[in-house]
Amino acid sequence: MALDRWIALIILGISLAYGYAAYFTMDQLLPPFMQRNPIWPSTFPKVLAVLSIITSLVIVLGLEKPATEEKEPDIDYRRLMDYDLFPALALIGLMVAYALLLRPAGFLLSTVGFLTIGAVILGERKVYILIPIAALATGIVWYLVEGVLGIFLRPLPLFLG
Structure with missing residues (x-):
């Protein structure tokens, strides 16, 4: 698996944990008067979690690259010291x-x-x-x-x- 997919897999794990926190732990501590609002403090974290999960899944599954294209990694981790770090x-x-x-x-x-x-x-x-x-x-x-x-x-x- 290419380096970009490994990084996307790590981001997917972080996004899933962030999404779990946004959906299941943030809203229980809200006072009753805020529970009737259409937008809660957890609305932006929920949207951010969903978008990052979708984006990282697209990269992990390889949907962003055409299937006919030869898949050559952009960064060769075996030649890392050849790059200007x-x-x-x-x-x-x-x-x-x-x-x-x-x-x-x-x-x-x-x-x-x-x-x-x-x-x-x-x-x-x-x-x-x-x-x-x-x-x-x-x-x-x-x-x-x-x-x-x-x-x-x-x-x-x-x-x-």
């Missing part, structure tokens, strides 16, 4: 660093740094365009989360207050 591993490390620096460095600084360094790792070389775009996107997201949704995100590093 640095960008993928660097991005994973950058994500871990972003998660660890989010509180001490603040949302604005850590997100601009993450977007900028991530784009440079992926091959962007026009840093003079990249930094203002990353700063603008970070500012818009921070405003939407803080101002519109009312969820507090520490914008500045801890030492600045």
